[in-house]
Amino acid sequence: MKKVKAGLIAAITATVLAACGSSETKSEEKGETWREIQEEGEIVVATPGTLYPASYYPEDSDKLTGYDVEVMREIGKRLDLEIVFEEMDFDSMFASLTSGRVDVAPAGMREEIKDKYSYSEPYKYSYATMIVREEDVESYDSLEDLEGKVAGGAATTVYSDIAEKFGAELKTYGNVTNDVYLRDVDVGRTDVIINDYYLQRLALESLPQLDVTMHPDLKFHTNNQRAVIEEGAHTFRDKIDGALDEMRKDGTLTELSKEFFGGEDVSQKPEEDIREIEGIE
CATH class of the missing domain: 3.40.190.10 (Periplasmic binding protein-like II)
Structure with missing residues (x-):
């Protein structure tokens, strides 16, 4: 170069x-x-x-x-x-x-x-959310419920930092496609994915056969x-x-x-009530 x-x-x-x-x-x-x-x-x-x-x-x-x-x-x-x-x-x-x-x-x-x-x-502009198995949604009232769970993610992302901050065990991946992460939650190899809201929403739409869902209430860590x-x-x-x-x-x-992004304008700041996490930037 x-x-x-x-x-x-x-x-x-x-x-x-x-x-x-x-x-x-x-x-x-x-x-x-x-x-x-x-x-x-x-x-x-x-x-x-x-x-x-x-x-x-x-x-x-x-x-x-x-x-x-x-x-x-x-x-x-x-x-x-x-x-x-x-x-x-x-x-x-x-x-x-x-x-x-x-x-x-x-x-x-x-x-x-x-x-x-x-x-x-x-x-x-976006924010983070959680992907979990559909039957487990009620097990997560807050980020504190990540304690003891297995979270899938890349080793050095802010999403992995969040998972570890709240006590989750991290299962790391290399450069794999999103469906690998989602299928591992579906079959129980991992419990949760923390990642970008817009990216995960579209990933879920493309894999409707998986028994996983985006948590409807947990929105945190604005990012760009x-x-x-x-x-x-x-x-x-x-x-x-x-x-x-x-x-x-x-x-x-x-x-x-x-x-x-399915008609969404991610170039504008979101107008959601989003929890910020102390110590995570």
């Missing part, structure tokens, strides 16, 4: 700036990210390719699509850059961003990493989706934010949202 020569120049420049001790100049040096991307003519984006409807392959199709995917493609068009997708599981995204393998990792902002990267403005990029790459971030602002104003974000 990045040229070796460019990386060498950046390393030399960083060394010189460190000797100078100028934080302002160091910040400006990070502006090289945007120039490098322009020279390459592309933005490399990490994506799972297995998460309907954010990033997935439709049945009988080899073309990647989804809300996150098409938002990134539209940003590329407006910045006159090609979008190249690197498929990987969520746990690999930030390591790939740090190493320079990718330029963008679509994700939410988390407390333990928020100072390590730069973030665009949100292009998706952003383009996560290299820390300090302010020019690049501003370019992405500019494209997203145009997409909000001309209705493109709303159109894409309604296309992939």
Whole structure:
């Protein structure tokens, strides 16, 4: 992705700036990210390719699509850059961003990493909910009832953090499709999934044969989706934010949202009564 020569120049420049001790100049040096991307003519984006409807392959199709995917493609068009997708599981995204393998990792902002990267403005708003077996709905009056349950999830997501905070045992998965998570709840390998409301609602609609359901009352942890990029790459971030602002104003974000989320506009903040969780950001 990045040229070796460019990386060498950046390393030399960083060394010189460190000797100078100028934080302002160091910040400006990070502006090289945007120039490098322009020279390459592309933005490399990490994506799972297995998460309907954010990033997935439709049945009988080899073309990647989804809300996150098409938002990134539209940003590329407006910045006159090609979008190249690197498929990987969520746990690999930030390591790939740090190493320079990718330029963008679509994700939410988390407390333990928020100072390590730069973030665009949100292009998706949502909140978390729980998927449980239908016969077990009444066993969950609150998040505190997760104590002793087995929760399915990826190892480093905020949803897994929530499950563990309330005493659940975590069963982790790699880069698998949503139906794997849901089938494991159905057959009893796990008890619960904590995840994004909009994603899980659509997943359940596509698998009506499973004896699982979304808890009707438990809504918690507002969250959003952003383009996560290299820390300090302010020019690049501003370019992405500019494209997203145009997409909000001309209705493109709303159109894409309604296309992939069953008519819902996830580009707007939800108006639900949602429980926030202390210690989880």
